[in-house]
Amino acid sequence: MLTIKKMAQRTLQFLVVFSFSCFSVVLAAYPDRPITIVSPFSAGGDADLAARSFAQAASKALGQSVVVLNKPGASGVLGSSQVISAQPDGYTLLLGRTGSQAILPAIMPTNTRYNWDNYTFIGLLEVNPYGCVVSAKSSYQNFEDLAQEIKKRGKTLNYGTAGRLTTNDMGPRKLFSLLKVSPQNVPTQIPYKGTGEAVISLMAGQTQFSCGSLGSFLTHIKAGELRALMVTSDKRLDQFPEVPTARELGYDEMETIVGWSAVLAPPNLPQEIQAALARAMQNIGKDQQWQSLTARTGSIPRITSGHETKIFIGKQYELYRSLGEELDIIDNPN
Structure with missing residues (x-):
């Protein structure tokens, strides 16, 4: 005769096995409903374009619809925070x-609400070549012309950005440091609501230069309205073979300034789901339509593993942490 204790033990064993079996069935069926990818910025920008080209390719790779949800706010903090608190399913x-x-x-660690490594890393999607541009009407014919003017005129020069603490902002700050311009005399940043406004002001002569993802x-470079003076890629770009790299110009450290897009998930994502998404990422990397869409925006397709992506983003975090300490702007971006 079974004792109450043995009956309880067998019941517990059954529940554990049953629960594990059900969970395994759920994982095996993944995905069995639409997936949402949150873009923490407004529609129409670089992030939105990357999210939509990913969603299109991922829908094919996963056999389920992938929809984009734009959740702008607080420079990306709002949408990024939402994903951390989502179910890891x-x-x-x-x-x-x-x-x-x-x-x-x-x-801005005090106000950001999350750490860089709070996520499950799925993979890198693309890198966005970074560079500095001027109006085609500008007297600056090459990067050295601009560098000399930055040293000479300092804060009387204006440069446009898509806002503080963006790559448009941090790239020039790194450049000013390399040029040994005193913090009190660096060119004046004019922050706009987006890159589009910054470009308009540059072409109108309200600012003298801008740096950011190419x-x-x-479109404006190809139309002859802007002139690219330098790129931070490790080699010259096929689209702009006449534009020298930062390394060629003697500014090797600028190579670390680059835009990128990556796919992340909430923490504690089950290994089986990570594996399914990793397989999908590899298939996306082979998708010629995705490659074409990505290249059309001026980006370079670059699929990496979750582990490689974590290492890459960690190095990017350390880069900006070090730069922030050097400029004494931690939690005080002004």
Whole structure:
């Protein structure tokens, strides 16, 4: 005859096995409903374009619809925070960007609400070549012309950005440091609501230069309205073979300034779901339509593993943390 204790033990064993079996069935069926990828920025920008091209390719790779949810606010903090608190079931993903995932946690840790490594890392999607541009009407014919003017005129020069603590902001700050311009005499930043406004002001002569992801300037460079003076990629870009790299110009450290997009998930995502998403990422990397869409925005497709992505973003965080300490702007971006 079974004792009450033995009956309880067998019941517990049954429940454990049953629960594990049910969980395994759920994982085996993943995904069995639409997936949402949160883009923590407004529609129409670089992040949104990356999220939508990913969603299109991922829908094919996973056999389920992937929809984009734009959740702008607080420079990407709002949407990024939402994903951290979501269920770790693979149905809520994040389109991580340089500013929201590396710069803000490094420079504004008090107000960011999350650390750079609070996520499950799925993979890198793309890198966005970074560079500095001027109006085609500008007297600055090459990067050295601009560098000399920055040293000479200092704060009387204006440069446009898409806001503080973006790559548009941090790239020039790094450059001013390399040029050994005193913090009191660096060019004046004019922050706009987005890169589009910054470009308009540059072409109108209200600012003298701007730095950022070249995808934001691509159309205007091709139209002959802007002139690219330098790129931070490790080699010259096929689209702009005449534009020298930062390394060629003697500013090797600028190579670390680059835009990127990555796919992240809430913490504690089950290994089986991570594996399913990793397989999908590999298939996306082979998708010629996705490659074409990504290249069309001026970005370079670059699929990496979750482990490699964590290492990469960690290095980006350390880069901006170090720069923030050097400039004494931690939790005080002004």
